[in-house]
Amino acid sequence: MLESIQKGVSRAQGARPYQEDHYALADEAFNKSGFALYCVFDGHGGGDASKHASMNVPKLVVNSDAFKKGDYERSLRDAFQEEDHLLAAEFKGQSRGGSTATVVLIAQQTMFIANVGDSTAALAIKDESGRYKALRLSKEHKVDDAAEAARLKDADAVVKKDRVIGPGHAINMTRALGDFDFKLPENGASADWISPVPFMSKIDLTPQADFAIIASDGLWNHFTEEQLVPMIGELLSKGDTPQQICENFTTKLGKTPGSDNITFMLLHFTWGKDGQNGTKE
Template sequence: MGQILSQPITDKESVEGSSKRVMYAASSMQGWRVQMEDAHTTIASYEQTNASFFAVFDGHGGSAVAKYSSDNLYKKVFESTSFQRGRYREALRQSYLEIDEDLRKDPRYADDTSGCTAVAALISKNDVLFVSNAGDSRAVISTSNGRAIPLSQDHKPSHPKEEERIKNAGGHVEYGRVNGTLALSRALGDFDFKANTKLPPEKQAVSAEPDIIEHELTDNDEFVVLACDGIWDCMTNQEVVDFIRLRLTEEKTLKTICEELMDNCLAETAGMTGLGCDNMTVVIVAFLRKKSASEWYSWMAKKEARNSNNTSIKSDNSEPELKKPRVMDSSP
């Protein structure tokens, strides 16, 4: 689970911004962990491309790979020939693999054993959302009447397809972990699990190759949420969407909602499960669809909040109870 503090660090680093097509907020919190290993990228509109890029990188074993990826992945995507030719899926896939190779060859990271998840949302100039994912960070879109639709799949070693690749690369799955160690089957970095010289990068025990899901945006789409597993381990996809929509009916800003969502997931006391004690990062991206920011907020404020059973609810300004206890193991 990683080393923990005697008290959580609840200071938050938050940003917000907008373009003609999107409005966003992002926030991160160190929480109970000894160091902050998450990183994220928020680009509402990149230069003259009229495209947007948002990403969350959940680091493990250190922050170096996550920070490098947040600083460089978007550049790889936007500067690629594939992107310039409108081949966005290919641009994302190639960029993940190239970032991984750059890290491997960079002497500054020769002794670094860290890795990170990478979930990214690219919104093309023609309003198509491409979500690329490697690891167990997640992207979820809120569409008609607040229905939560996953746009990524967690990459766990116990998944049959992932386990087959791990074994073919000479590894094994033990206790749900690659070689009994890593709880992810895809990630950037983690080169100790990418040492089979007879196999290409996408066939290694831990692969940097992302899954990519394409979604054509419509006027029914409200927002997309990208977050690390510090959020998704505590709340379901639908619970997160409901949490956000309820607070939008209370006329709260996306920045405030990001911060409240992390507070809601934070473990209150030490315990046994480890839930709520991770670093946390949340990015919420609103699809303006020719609305101004104020018009979008008004549009969402007038909507009826829904709960996870798709029935209407009224806000009493109280926090919903989580299905899992938000406690953590205080042992070293």
């Protein structure tokens, strides 16, 4: 069984003038309750939306009736929708900004993932020979995705040079919290262009699951999952802690010319003798 989760988390502002990334986590009671929650939010057009989401999404998830009934996927999906409504009530008409959201909920030995935008979650699977396989758990919502392109076309969205065009500005993703000038009724279309409805996935964790990464695109601009996962695995095998690894990466990458805001969250799993096989849906 999954006995414990050792975490690390670190941020860097990079070359950007402001820090618009925020994160939230709630895993102190995992050993007793079997529940842990990890969230990364990457703001754009300001940090108001990402900060607001980091303060509210965890509470919306765990306080929901769906969560209490064990419907964890619905609790995540509803939290995204409700947070979008809360952002609208507070910031609509005041800000053009929005935020990605990638939320990972661990319930006993099942991991549930919900995301909008391009902050990515990945799982490292280690085989008997010690080799790693990187498994992406989230989805990048971009205009070059066939399903997203079809959705935008049906909603009469204007798309140019891989961006959704709004009144006076553009955005390079197709799903996010906030960004209300791309949503009903401001966009004057038949549906939202920038949708708050998350991509959902889940996976039953097994002892082959060694660690997970949740990070904003400031990290993934420098690495693919296939490149990063073996590097992290080697560092962990040498005795580096998740916190040391996160801090070392963000410090170095944050000094790179042209670097974006970076948030890097690393979860290292400790397993007991008993485990169950699982599959990703």
